Amino acid sequence: MKVIFVASGNKTVGKVSSFVQSQYDSLQAAGLDMILFAVVGHGIKAHLRAAMELRRLIGQEQPDVVHAHYSICGHVATMARLWLQKKPKLVVSILGSFPTHTKKWRLVKFCTRHIWNKTIVKSQRTARQLGEDVSIIPNGVNLEMFYPQNHQDARACVGFDTDKRYVIWCSHPDRIEKNYALAQAAVELVKKEHDNVELLPIYNKTPQEVVQYMNAADCLLLTSVQEGSPNVIKEAMACNCPIVTTDVGDVRERLTGLDGCYILDEQDMQSAEQLTKLISKAIQYGKRTDGRNRIIEDQLTIQQVAKRIVECYE
Numbered sequence: 001m002k003v004i005f006v007a008s009g010n011k012t013v014g015k016v017s018s019f020v021q022s023q024y025d026s027l028q029a030a031g032l033d034m035i036l037f038a039v040v041g042h043g044i045k046a047h048l049r050a051a052m053e054l055r056r057l058i059g060q061e062q063p064d065v066v067h068a069h070y071s072i073c074g075h076v077a078t079m080a081r082l083w084l085q086k087k088p089k090l091v092v093s094i095l096g097s098f099p100t101h102t103k104k105w106r107l108v109k110f111c112t113r114h115i116w117n118k119t120i121v122k123s124q125r126t127a128r129q130l131g132e133d134v135s136i137i138p139n140g141v142n143l144e145m146f147y148p149q150n151h152q153d154a155r156a157c158v159g160f161d162t163d164k165r166y167v168i169w170c171s172h173p174d175r176i177e178k179n180y181a182l183a184q185a186a187v188e189l190v191k192k193e194h195d196n197v198e199l200l201p202i203y204n205k206t207p208q209e210v211v212q213y214m215n216a217a218d219c220l221l222l223t224s225v226q227e228g229s230p231n232v233i234k235e236a237m238a239c240n241c242p243i244v245t246t247d248v249g250d251v252r253e254r255l256t257g258l259d260g261c262y263i264l265d266e267q268d269m270q271s272a273e274q275l276t277k278l279i280s281k282a283i284q285y286g287k288r289t290d291g292r293n294r295i296i297e298d299q300l301t302i303q304q305v306a307k308r309i310v311e312c313y314e
Helices: 018-029 043-061 071-081 103-114 124-130 151-158 180-190 207-216 231-238 251-255 272-285 291-297 302-313
Strands: 002-008 033-039 065-069 089-094 118-121 165-169 197-201 219-222 243-246 261-264
Touching: 002 018, 002 043, 002 071, 018 033, 018 302, 033 043, 033 071, 043 071, 065 071, 065 302, 071 089, 071 103, 089 103, 089 302, 103 118, 103 124, 118 124, 118 302, 151 207, 165 180, 165 207, 165 272, 180 197, 180 219, 180 272, 207 231, 219 231, 219 272, 231 243, 231 251, 231 291, 243 251, 243 272, 251 261, 261 272
Parallel strands: 002 033, 002 065, 065 089, 089 118, 165 197, 165 219, 219 243, 243 261
Antiparallel strands: none
């Protein structure tokens, strides 16, 4: 089976994000003939140009499936298929969530019902938002890359102070939707009771470095306003790192009942005071979690997820 993978190449020009690349690699390892197409540029002119380039690629390669990631790439792929005599199956992955009754929601809902052959979402939350026939398939985790290490050895490796407790926050602070301000406010309140706690934003690191920080940290903190199925949560689970997170995407499905992991209730999403209580609990937990076994039980390794995606192609 031949598949053209379509995704944004804007983060690093011409390259797709690491989790899309990971999924691409897992499908290639499963025996599929994979071709990667990066959509570069913003605005209607760039997207029309990308659609024409993708249309030519489809004509040359004659794929069985075009799999687009994010709704905007789904729309680019939709335009590319117009007027083609032989149309490949179009699968679109919606990687986030969004407010209902917006222009974006109406367009995605229409395409899911009438244009796209299969729509994949990452959480039950997004499936409920769309209210259409979709497949719920979270992104998988590479357990060979993300794995537990000795906690003290990892702390020494990243240079952590032996007398401090570290809360890591894995994104760039400038990304507004990740809500770093809430993380800062909550940790400042924690410091009033535990003055040895430090908030450490982790970004521009290799996956290998991120693994070391997840194994060294006392907890990982996620404060996003919205997500689909946040990869950083599953990666921290694979490293058995304690977690504190806002109630976004599928985190409740992933973490409910998992000791050492705490979810801020949806009604408290902007409450630094309530978040402070959860961070304190995670720091005082003082152990590693059983998150890695939960990942395996939920069938969320990259190999297991690849099998489910292939089923959507067939």
